[in-house]
Amino acid sequence: MSGYNQFTKSSLIHSIAVIGETASIGGNQFRMAFDESDMNVTNHIYGDEDDVTTTAVCMKAELSNKPVIGETLVRTEVSKSYVIIAVQSDVNSYELQLREKDV
Numbered sequence: 001m002s003g004y005n006q007f008t009k010s011s012l013i014h015s016i017a018v019i020g021e022t023a024s025i026g027g028n029q030f031r032m033a034f035d036e037s038d039m040n041v042t043n044h045i046y047g048d049e050d051d052v053t054t055t056a057v058c059m060k061a062e063l064s065n066k067p068v069i070g071e072t073l074v075r076t077e078v079s080k081s082y083v084i085i086a087v088q089s090d091v092n093s094y095e096l097q098l099r100e101k102d103v
Helices: 003-019
Strands: 021-025 028-045 048-059 072-075 080-089 093-100
Touching (some): 003 028
Antiparallel strands (some): 072 080
16 A cells, blocks of 8 residues: 555544544444534436535445445434435545435
8 A cells, every 4th residue: 555545544534533523324333523504405316306414435345335325324423314315436535415304
C-alpha cells in the first residue's frame, strides 16, 4: 500500500474513532461519522429524485456486506432511522447519502 493510501486510511480510522457514532444496518453494528445537512439537497438518480438530509462515512472493513440502496440505517445514539439513497465507495470506505425516515 502506498504511503498516501496508508496515511488516508489511518486518518479516516482515527477520525471515525473520535467523532463517529454507533450505527447499524440489519444486525451489523459499526462506527460511522455523520454530517447532517442544514438544508435538504435534491438528489437525481435515473429520473428519480430524493432529498439527502445526511451523509455518512464508514470503513469497509467494519461491514460484512456492501450497503444497498433502500436499506434502513439506524443511528443508535440519537435514535434516528435513515433510508440509504446512494452509496459511493473507495478503496477503504463507503460514503452513504441518507434521507431521514419519517417518524
